[in-house]
Amino acid sequence: MSIRQIRWFQRTCQMSFLLAALTITLVFAAIFQLYEISGKTGNVLSVAFVGFFVFGLLLSIFLRTIRCPVCGHTFVGIDDKELFTHTCRNCGRRAGDFG
Numbered sequence: 001m002s003i004r005q006i007r008w009f010q011r012t013c014q015m016s017f018l019l020a021a022l023t024i025t026l027v028f029a030a031i032f033q034l035y036e037i038s039g040k041t042g043n044v045l046s047v048a049f050v051g052f053f054v055f056g057l058l059l060s061i062f063l064r065t066i067r068c069p070v071c072g073h074t075f076v077g078i079d080d081k082e083l084f085t086h087t088c089r090n091c092g093r094r095a096g097d098f099g
Contacts, residue, residue, distance in 0.1 A: 003088070004095040006066055006075055009059060010084045016056035023049040068093065 027045050030037045037045075060083055068075045073090035076083055087094045 001066065002069055002095070003075075003093060003097075006063075007086070007095050009063055009066070013056050013059035013063060014084060016052050016059060020049050020052035020056060023052060 023045050027042060027049065029035060030042055030045075063076060063083055064074070064078065066075050067073065068088040068091060070093045071088060071091040073088070075088050076085050077089040080089060
């Protein structure tokens with residue numbers, strides 16, 4: 001797997017969490033009657049939230065196990081708190097680096 005593909009997984013995970021936050025915001029806005037939606041639409045939004053959130057969690061677990069194709073160490077670091085890093089924690093390589 002290349003570093004560019006690792007970055008793609010990171011962006012997909014970020015987008016999943018962003019969509020989960022958006023859907024739960026819409027659900028809470030409907031609960032507090034800031035706007036009206038039907039019950040079916042509320043259920044669809046709730047299921048979408050759970051789906052996006054679980055998908056993001058699975059991707060975040062997967063991202064912690066991906067190894068750098070250059071040095072072979074874990075790309076983001078096992079105990080590192082920053083999951084969406086641009087460079088490898090060990091060798092410092094980024095997508096598009098040569099040499």
